[in-house]
Amino acid sequence: MTDIVSAEKRSEMMSGIRGxxxxxxxxxxxxxxRLGYRFRLHRKDLPGRPDIVLPKWRKVVFVNGCYWHGHGDCHLFRAPKTxxxxxxxxIASNRARDQRNYAELVxxxxxxxxxxxxxxxxxxQLPSDQLxxxxxxxxxxxxxxxVIRGR
Known part of the structure; x- marks a missing residue:
């Protein structure tokens, strides 16, 4: 199937996706x-540059996009047709890199x-209180x- 937008427009659209x-x-x-946790964001000195770092608890949090990280049985992940x-x-290299980063952090x-x-x-979404x-x-x-997944 052919793309419905030009290559330039597709490039512009893809570059607008934030990390x-x-x-x-x-x-x-x-x-x-709201729960009282205080944290740092995107520490460059840690493998994978975690989204959220809680130094007091020695925990890091990654919020993974289902598409970009290949979340298998999820409705938000669909293999591209082109x-x-x-x-x-x-996507396979993203997953492999994630696993390496998790192992280094651990x-x-x-x-x-x-x-x-x-x-x-x-x-x-899980109900707010449950999440x-x-x-x-x-x-x-x-x-x-x-690992925390949706319902």
């Missing part, structure tokens, strides 16, 4: 702040919490890696 301060990330940050080889490779003594976009998106409880439990946990 920081996304809606799901802001939702999680507001929730954490340039499939490029996108399959791209090896350095950090706890890692991964919150998928579908956990905070409007369609599959608060799940995130609080994750931050209080001694587990090295915790």
């Amino acid at each position: 920081k301060d996304t809606k799901p990330e802001i939702i999680v940050r507001r929730l954490l702040y 340039r499939t080889e490029f996108w399959t490779t791209k 090896g350095a003594g950090w706890g890692v919490v991964v919150i998928w976009e579908c956990a905070v998106s409007k369609k599959l 608060e409880q799940v995130i609080s439990d994750a931050l209080a946990s001694t587990n090295e890696l915790i």
Whole structure:
């Protein structure tokens, strides 16, 4: 299937997609702040430049977009129908890089919490009080890696 917009317009659209301060990330940050957690953002000295860093608790939080990080059985992830080889490779390398970063952080003594976009998106969002409880439990946990998914 051919793209319905020009290559220049598609490039402009793709360059407008943010890597920081996304809606799901802001939702999680507001929730954490409301719960009394204080944090730092995007620390460059940590592997993967985590979205949220809670130094007091030695925890980092990644808010992963379901599409860009290839969230398997999620309605927000659909394999592209054009340039499939490029996108399959791209998403697979994103996933591999994520795993390396998580392992490095755990090896350095950090706890890692991964919150998928579908956990905070409007369609599959967990109820607000339930999401608060799940995130609080994750931050209080001694587990090295915790993943929070949508319903």
